[in-house]
Amino acid sequence: MTRVVVEDASYVVTVDDADTVLTGTTVVVEDGVVTALRPADDGPVDADSVLDGRGRLLLPGLVNLHTHLPMTLLRGLAEDVDLQGFLTRVWAAEGAVMDPGTVELGASLGALESLLGGCTTQLDMYFHHEAAHRGAVAAGSRHVIGPVFMDGPGPDGLAWDERIALMRAWPAAMDAIGGPEVPVPAMPHATYTCSPERLAEVAATLAEVGAGRRSLLTTHVSENAFENSDVRERYGASPTEVLAGAGWLTGDVPFVAGHGVHLSPEDRALLAAAGGAVAHCAGSNQKLASGALHWEEVHDDGVRLGIGTDGCSSSNDLDMWQAMRQAALLARLTSGRPDVASAHQVLRAATVDGARALGLGDLVGSVEVGKRADLVLLDLERPHLTPVHDVHALLVFAAGRSDVTDVLVDGEVVVRGGRSTRLDTADLLARCRERGATAGAAARAAGEAS
Structure with a gap:
C-alpha cells in the first residue's frame, strides 16, 4: 500500500454536496483513494510521501x-x-x-x-x-x-x-x-x-x-x-x-x-x-x-x-x-x-x-472519503490571497494558476513545488518551440491564401 498525506491543510474546500469547508485538516490518501479527513491535532500519520498543508488551501482538481x-x-x-x-x-x-x-x-x-x-x-x-x-x-x-x-x-x-x-x-x-x-x-x-x-x-x-x-x-x-x-x-x-x-x-x-x-x-x-x-x-x-x-x-x-x-x-x-x-x-x-x-x-x-x-462524479470532483485523490494545493501566503473571508469567492475571483504548488492525480504527486515530477520540462519546451515554428509558417501561408 502507498500512502500520501497532506498534513495540516489550513483549508480543505471539499465541494461536497454541502459545500463543506474544513480547517486544520490532514488528508490521507491510500493507493490513490482518499481514506481520511482528520483534524490535524490528532497527530501525524505515517506515510510514504508527505506534503505540508500549512498555509495551503486544498481543493479537488479542476x-x-x-x-x-x-x-x-x-x-x-x-x-x-x-x-x-x-x-x-x-x-x-x-x-x-x-x-x-x-x-x-x-x-x-x-x-x-x-x-x-x-x-x-x-x-x-x-x-x-x-x-x-x-x-x-x-x-x-x-x-x-x-x-x-x-x-x-x-x-x-x-x-x-x-x-x-x-x-x-x-x-x-x-x-x-x-x-x-x-x-x-x-x-x-x-x-x-x-x-x-x-x-x-x-x-x-x-x-x-x-x-x-x-x-x-x-x-x-x-x-x-x-x-x-x-x-x-x-x-x-x-x-x-x-x-x-x-x-x-x-x-x-x-x-x-x-x-x-x-x-x-x-x-x-x-x-x-x-x-x-x-x-x-x-x-x-x-x-x-x-x-x-x-x-x-x-x-x-x-x-x-x-x-x-x-x-x-x-x-x-x-x-x-x-x-x-x-x-x-x-x-x-x-x-x-x-x-x-x-x-x-x-x-x-x-x-x-x-x-x-463526464460520468465520473463517483470517482472525482470533490474531496471525500472513498473518492480518487485528484487534489490541488494552493499557497495562501500571497498578498492577493490575504486575508481569507470567503474561500469560494477567493478561489473564483482572486486565485490563479501561479498559486498552485502541488497536484495529485489518482493519488500520485504529479506536480510538487510547482514542478512536474514526470516530465523533463526543459527538453519538452525545446522540442515544442522547434515544431511550433513549422506550424507558424503553415498558418501564415493559409492566412495569406485566404
Whole structure:
C-alpha cells in the first residue's frame, strides 16, 4: 500500500454536496483513494510521501470540460478572426504539421500547462487521439479523448470507415496506454461536419463498443450564430435537434455540448431531459466574438454547466482559473444581476459538476472519503490571497494558476513545488518551440491564401 498525506491543510474546500469547508485538516490518501479527513491535532500519520498543508488551501482538481490540448503548438496563429476564419487558418496548419508525433508532443505540453495550473482532468478533442492520449497520460493527466469524426477527410486525411474502425479499436488501445480511469468517448466534430445519418452511426457504434463500461458522447454545439443558421438551412433543425434525431439525447450515455452559446429554450429542454451538460468556454467565445452564453437561462432550465478553456489557438491558454472568473463575470454582465453565477456555483461547475458531466462524479470532483485523490494545493501566503473571508469567492475571483504548488492525480504527486515530477520540462519546451515554428509558417501561408 502507498500512502500520501497532506498534513495540516489550513483549508480543505471539499465541494461536497454541502459545500463543506474544513480547517486544520490532514488528508490521507491510500493507493490513490482518499481514506481520511482528520483534524490535524490528532497527530501525524505515517506515510510514504508527505506534503505540508500549512498555509495551503486544498481543493479537488479542476475539470476542463472542453479543450484541444495539442493546439498548444498553434497558440496565437489565428488572431482577430471569427470562428469560420479561425477554422480556415488552423485546419491548414493542422494538415501541414499535426502528425501523430507532433500531436503527442503538443498534448504533453497542454497537459503539463493544465496540471501546473491545477487542472487534473481534461475532456480533449483532437485528431490522432491515440497519440494525444499517450502524451497527456505521460504528463500525469486524467485525460478523456476518443476518435474524432468528420464526413470529409479532415486534417488527418482519414475516410469514414477508418474512423469507425478506430472507434471499435479504441477501448482496447486506451487500456493498453493506461492512465487514470476515464470513459470511452466518441467525439464527432460538429453537426455541420457530420451528417445526421453518420451521427446516428457513431452513437450506435459507441453503444456497442462501450457496453459494460463508462462511455461518453461530445461534440461542438451552437458555438456561434452562423453555425445555427447553417445547420438549420441544411436540415431544418437546430444542432441540438439534429443530435436528438440521431439518437444522442436518450439519457443512456452522458453527453457534453461544447460551447452551447446559442441554445434555444427548446434546445435547453432537450438537453435537460437527457441529463446533458454544456461546457461553457467564456474566454474563447468572447475572443472569437461568437456570443455570450446566458448562464442563468441554461442553469434555470436544468442543464448542467461545466467550464472549459477551448484550445490554445482560440483562447490562447489553458487557465481554468481565468475561465472560471470570465464565466462568472460574463454571467453577471449579461443578466444584470450580481447574484447570478455565484462563486459556489462556478467552482462546482469547474470541479464536481464537470466530473458528473463526464460520468465520473463517483470517482472525482470533490474531496471525500472513498473518492480518487485528484487534489490541488494552493499557497495562501500571497498578498492577493490575504486575508481569507470567503474561500469560494477567493478561489473564483482572486486565485490563479501561479498559486498552485502541488497536484495529485489518482493519488500520485504529479506536480510538487510547482514542478512536474514526470516530465523533463526543459527538453519538452525545446522540442515544442522547434515544431511550433513549422506550424507558424503553415498558418501564415493559409492566412495569406485566404
